[in-house]
Amino acid sequence: MKTKATIVSALMLGLSSFALAHPTGNMITVEEHVLWPYINPIDDREHHACVMICDKNSEPKVFIQSEFPASDYMLYNDQDNIYIIERKYLQSTQEFKIRVLKTMIGTKPKVIWNWFKDEWRIGEGGFFMLSDNHIVFGNYPDIYSLEKGKKPSRYFEFDQPIQRIRAVENDQILLLGDSACYLTQQNGTVLKQWLKLMDNDIKNAPLNRNQIFDADYQNGTLLFAYWGKRSFELIDESGKQQTILHQTEPLTPHWVAFLDNKKLLFSSRLIFDGSTPKPYLVLLNEKNEKAVLWNAR
Numbered sequence: 001m002k003t004k005a006t007i008v009s010a011l012m013l014g015l016s017s018f019a020l021a022h023p024t025g026n027m028i029t030v031e032e033h034v035l036w037p038y039i040n041p042i043d044d045r046e047h048h049a050c051v052m053i054c055d056k057n058s059e060p061k062v063f064i065q066s067e068f069p070a071s072d073y074m075l076y077n078d079q080d081n082i083y084i085i086e087r088k089y090l091q092s093t094q095e096f097k098i099r100v101l102k103t104m105i106g107t108k109p110k111v112i113w114n115w116f117k118d119e120w121r122i123g124e125g126g127f128f129m130l131s132d133n134h135i136v137f138g139n140y141p142d143i144y145s146l147e148k149g150k151k152p153s154r155y156f157e158f159d160q161p162i163q164r165i166r167a168v169e170n171d172q173i174l175l176l177g178d179s180a181c182y183l184t185q186q187n188g189t190v191l192k193q194w195l196k197l198m199d200n201d202i203k204n205a206p207l208n209r210n211q212i213f214d215a216d217y218q219n220g221t222l223l224f225a226y227w228g229k230r231s232f233e234l235i236d237e238s239g240k241q242q243t244i245l246h247q248t249e250p251l252t253p254h255w256v257a258f259l260d261n262k263k264l265l266f267s268s269r270l271i272f273d274g275s276t277p278k279p280y281l282v283l284l285n286e287k288n289e290k291a292v293l294w295n296a297r
Contacts, residue, residue: 037050047071049071064101070088072124130145174217182194254266261286
């Protein structure tokens, strides 16, 4: 029988071509703005990361640009404060290094944690800040706490493997598992759960990966990007599930975020011809009417 480490290693090898071409990270909303990581230019083979920003009245533009190749950004916001993990890969030493930046819309980012070696891929599985000196992050299959200058330790024990974490309303945490989501308190107490979210009979999933990629929660409603089904799904307070947007190849659901009562849905065009993925971001209003915010080809 394969061990968990063997299975995870095989998955990462299978996704290597995708990971090299596409940024990791997540999408956040700050007031009326939406921010997400990408690469700039979008066909950059050296993978210089950036953070993009736009609102319903403006075209997407670069919010911050990394000067390093093989870089990525991960995002979290507490009200108007935006925390950014910048990661770079050093080919010479074959190691990752990260630093933490803090900023607001319209202000210059400030370094609050300087570069340090990252053996934990911090932020890749989601993160949030308890303070400027304290990070909580997901690293499959657990959730960890890291105080500045110290070593990570488990934040709380959870009896299910966790792919990604996200801070949501009321100081609660949304945990995305292999086929379930859990809304918890800061100590891991489960407040609400959504089980058996995946359809095991899915055929022709992108990269043969039948997975839920990202999720967000607001006012009793769960929103998630179902990579394997090429769909965006919504489960309301009563437990009723509906597909709010279904896509066809090559579009693949990636990230989600609530913007008030609207839904932001981010996809990537995956065409395996040597080209980099192309972004497709839409905004769905309360009636699920669609407005395209970014559609690069």
